[in-house]
Amino acid sequence: MQKKSLYPQDYNPEESIAALATPWGESALAIIRLSGLDSLKLLSGIFSRDGEIVEAAGNTLHYGRITAPDTEELIDEVMIAVYRAPKSYTGEESAEIFCHGNPAVIKRLIGVLADSGFRYALPGEFTLRAFMNGKLDLTRAEAVNELIRARTDRARALALNRLSGAIEGKIREIRDGLAGMLAGIEVWLDYPEEELEGENDLIHEAEGWALEIEKLLSTYSIGKIVQEGLVAAIAGRTNAGKSTLFNRLLKEERAIVSEFHGTTRDYLEGYISIEGIPFKLIDTAGLRDTGDPLEAEGVRRADMIIRNSDLLLYLVDGSLGLAAEDRELISTYHDNRKLIPVWSKSDISTAGTPEGFIALSAVDGTGIAALSKEMVNRTAGNLSSSTEERVIDSLRQKELLERAFSSLEDVKKSLQDEVYLDLIAVDLKESLDALGEITGEVTSVDILNRMFKDFCVGK
Numbered sequence: 383m384q385k386k387s388l389y390p391q392d393y394n395p396e397e398s399i400a401a402l403a404t405p406w407g408e409s410a411l412a413i414i415r416l417s418g419l420d421s422l423k424l425l426s427g428i429f430s431r432d433g434e435i436v437e438a439a440g441n442t443l444h445y446g447r448i449t450a451p452d453t454e455e456l457i458d459e460v461m462i463a464v465y466r467a468p469k470s471y472t473g474e475e476s477a478e479i480f481c482h483g484n485p486a487v488i489k490r491l492i493g494v495l496a497d498s499g500f501r502y503a504l505p506g507e508f509t510l511r512a513f514m515n516g517k518l519d520l521t522r523a524e525a526v527n528e529l530i531r532a533r534t535d536r537a538r539a540l541a542l543n544r545l546s547g548a549i550e551g552k553i554r555e556i557r558d559g560l561a562g563m564l565a566g567i568e569v570w571l572d573y574p575e576e577e578l579e580g581e582n583d584l585i586h587e588a589e590g591w592a593l594e595i596e597k598l599l600s601t602y603s604i605g606k607i608v609q610e611g612l613v614a615a616i617a618g619r620t621n622a623g624k625s626t627l628f629n630r631l632l633k634e635e636r637a638i639v640s641e642f643h644g645t646t647r648d649y650l651e652g653y654i655s656i657e658g659i660p661f662k663l664i665d666t667a668g669l670r671d672t673g674d675p676l677e678a679e680g681v682r683r684a685d686m687i688i689r690n691s692d693l694l695l696y697l698v699d700g701s702l703g704l705a706a707e708d709r710e711l712i713s714t715y716h717d718n719r720k721l722i723p724v725w726s727k728s729d730i731s732t733a734g735t736p737e738g739f740i741a742l743s744a745v746d747g748t749g750i751a752a753l754s755k756e757m758v759n760r761t762a763g764n765l766s767s768s769t770e771e772r773v774i775d776s777l778r779q780k781e782l783l784e785r786a787f788s789s790l791e792d793v794k795k796s797l798q799d800e801v802y803l804d805l806i807a808v809d810l811k812e813s814l815d816a817l818g819e820i821t822g823e824v825t826s827v828d829i830l831n832r833m834f835k836d837f838c839v840g841k
């Protein structure tokens with residue numbers, strides 16, 4: 383199906399849409415979602431129980447068969463959940479078909495639905511309709527997508543918080559505050575002969591709201607880390623124990639471990655979560671000069687990965703001690719890099735652990751906890767232990783908050799400099815508009831298009 387963007391101005395509830403809401407593939411069940419003014423009527427035409435669905439009350443389940451409209455061929459036995467407007471996800475008349483989870487079944491069902499007048503939905507179109515019908519503001523709509531994409535329990539909990547309106551509520555509170563200030567200023571503009579009183583109160587108020595916006599803004603970095611994760615490369619010279627550590631952290635035998643130098647040629651990736659922060663671990667080829675072109679390519683890739691990673695676990699074989707090459711490599715990668723030096727094979731190391739290194743044995747598990755803790759400290763730092771559960775993770779929201787903040791700073795400054803009040807009102811309105819864009823009270827077609835294009839079809 384051709385990809386096109388959504389044009390909310392074309393939103394037409396009379397157009398009924400359909401989409402698979404579960405992954406393509408074999409599964410016990412699959413769910414096809416339908417929505418639109420005539421969706422129940424159209425569905426009724428291919429359902430074995432005459433008229434039952436059109437008459438059905440909301441939130442009811444119906445068992446029956448779906449047949450092809452022209453040939454009467456049986457397609458599948460299904461359960462249908464009926465939702466009546468406005469008490470549905472989209473706010474429209476809608477239904478979910480629970481069918482057997484097989485691509486052949488799904489394909490036929492969708493074909494039959496298309497023949498009956500349904501159009502295949504665009505990405506995020508169900509949520510867009512929910513927004514257009516006032517079921518969700520934009521922060522909640524984004525949270526739907528964030529929840530679907532959450533990779534750890536922490537990311538799930540934070541997204542769910544946003545879905546229940548944590549951000550929306552805060553934004554509305556700030557907006558109400560600013561609207562109150564604006565109303566006060568406008569009254570004064572209408573009666574300019576009156577002396578403006580409480581200028582200091584206004585400054586104080588503006589400062590208070592700016593602080594609230596700043597607080598929300600400060601949660602963005604942790605929100606982004608929790609949602610998108612961080613890349614941690616494991617690097618060092620050959621035989622340092624990188625692949626053994628990689629397997630240990632992943633809790634599975636993924637990488638080949640051997641006493642032969644240069645075993646790992648290509649890099650391997652795996653995902654772990656530490657304190658709710660998702661890390662992509664990359665095991666790389668040992669760094670050394672080599673005449674073997676294949677191994678040299680591995681070393682080149684390792685270098686590229688190290689340079690692009692958020693975190694570098696640099697392993698030194700503790701049983702051999704710190705070599706001149708290690709010192710050189712550490713200083714090469716130390717610049718701008720979050721390098722954690724690890725003293726590996728501590729179980730057979732005879733020399734003491736050098737200052738700043740984490741003593742670690744991937745064999746007996748010594749130091750694994752300390753390393754995990756350090757990985758979080760270096761990247762998410764005190765943020766990860768913060769109890770702030772109202773966390774933003776959308777770049778769109780961050781940019782709008784910044785706009786609201788900077789306009790409010792202008793307001794503050796103008797009040798202090800006793801600038802004309804009508805100019806102050808303009809800045810205040812700008813701040814209000816930026817906040818309104820976050821929730822969608824002030825919005826444009828362009829914003830909506832950009833937002834919903836990242837959604838899954840069926841959501």
Ligand SMILES: Nc1nc2c(ncn2[C@@H]2O[C@H](COP(=O)(O)OP(=O)(O)O)[C@@H](O)[C@H]2O)c(=O)[nH]1
Pocket residue numbers: 619620621622623624625626627638639640641642643644645646668726727728729730742743744745746
């Ligand atoms: N005693 C001990 N041996 C280890 C440890 N980690 C790795 N080794 C051994 O060191 C050799 C090289 O390990 P490997 O993980 O393949 O190193 P890589 O080349 O850095 O990936 C293997 O023989 C491992 O069994 C450790 O913590 N303790």
Ligand SMILES: [Mg+2]
Pocket residue numbers: 624625626637638639645646666667668
């Ligand atoms: Mg290896």
